[in-house]
Amino acid sequence: MDKHTRAQSQQWFWIAAIWSAVGLFDATQNVFVMRAEGMHHNWGRLFIALLIGWLPWALATPTVLRLGRRYPPIQWRPISRWIRHLAACTAIGLISAAWTAALEKLMNPYANMPGPGTYSRLFLEKFYSGLLSYLVLYITILLASHMLDSRERLALEQTETARLNEQLSKAQLSALRRQIEPHFLFNTLNSIAGLVREKRTDAAVTMIVELSDFMRRVLEDSNRQQVPLGEELEFARKYLEIQKARFVERLQCTVNVPNDLLLAQVPTLILQPMVENAIKHGIAKRAQGGSVRILASRSNDMLTLSVYNDGPGLPANNETQTGIGISNIRTRLQSLYGDDFKLNMQNQAPGGVEVSVSVPFKE
Known part of the structure; x- marks a missing residue:
């Protein structure tokens, strides 16, 4: 039928x-x-x-x-x-x-x-x-028809509006993603070029291999706007492996994520720019390097992801988003969740900077 x-x-x-x-x-x-x-x-x-x-x-x-x-x-x-x-x-x-x-x-x-x-x-x-009753009945049917049609038109308009908003959101996120990926790629290629100039050939080759694997996985998931947290952690680990080839012993990494949160849905490539920001503005500025710590926790219906580095703190009254990565994170979160998210960047005692993102928890 x-x-x-x-x-x-x-x-x-x-x-x-x-x-x-x-x-x-x-x-x-x-x-x-x-x-x-x-x-x-x-x-x-x-x-x-x-x-x-x-x-x-x-x-x-x-x-x-x-x-x-x-x-x-x-x-x-x-x-x-x-x-x-x-x-x-x-x-x-x-x-x-x-x-x-x-x-x-x-x-x-x-x-x-x-x-x-x-x-x-x-x-x-x-x-x-029955003349009066006929007129009343006819008008009643017309009014009922008009109310039903108005309700149906409203439902169709809401559905169409939601569809157009979804398409717009996907287009915005795709544009932001295309902006993030070349940014990450160029930074990594610059790091590889630096290793080659330093004649650290093995490290450069390792970084190229890791970069190839990372980009292949990114392209395979290019149509997904959200992924399980476990997969997002694998992306972040791949990126950290690439950076370790550059920093060697100067970069220490710690991941503390409960197993029961690994299936939670998060925006794809949300951790990588946070980790990149921690390394670029924290670890890279210290001759002795430092450590990056990735944490995840759940409070009621909100999932919080945070990336901490023990590098230099932010200048006073400047605890705001910096660089393309953090700026795009805010825009992507706005497109996906409206106002139902939090993005904070602040200094931590006794030292270091933490970037945290809180989004609705959903498996």
Whole structure:
């Protein structure tokens, strides 16, 4: 069953359910009230006549819904649209009057003696007495149609807006990613060039191999905006291996991440620029080198990643993002999480700098 057929089936189901409920209420109420007042009618026939008397309106409802969509009642002009609605209401009223008159003529539910009278008299009586109710019913269907269509249009607009926002976010993140990867690549190539000038050939070759492996993994995951924390740690370790080839014993690394957080979803390449920032602005400025520590923790529904280095602290009143890496981290987090994230860079006692990122925890 295709989508259109399924939608039509659902529409007919709800039309039948609503009008059946209306018919049951009308028949039950009239029969009980009349019996309570001591009237004497053919109660079974009366119940059936009142119940199925709503059939013309049930069958006409899809037509009214289509007219409501094609000629929205909220627009007053042109006047021809109101003439169409009035003609449709009159036609349905005539059919309804003809149907109820036929039921009364055939079933005589009110037990009139010697009979219900002529069909033409019943027809005119039903039509003129029901003019106001026909108009009210028709307007009610139009209003219900307008409300349902407005709700559907709003849902479609929200879905389309969400889709466009997702596409925009992906485009922004892809642009930022394309900015990060060459930045990292050029820095690493500069380090390799430095090793070659220093005639540290083995270290340069090791760095090239590590760089090749790192970039291959980056390209393999280029379509993913989020990855498990365990995979992100592997990226960070690969980057640290590349840097160790440059710094040798001057760079010490520590990773402290609980196993139960390894499946948490984090933005891809979120740790690498944090580690790069720690090495570039901390470790590289010290002749004796230093250490980098990667930590992860969970507090309630937030996951916090932090990278600490024991290098020089930030200047006073300058604990803000520095460089392309940290700046892009903030922009990427804004695109992915809106305002539901935290990014801090601050000095730590007795020395060193820590960059921390807090994002919603999600496995």
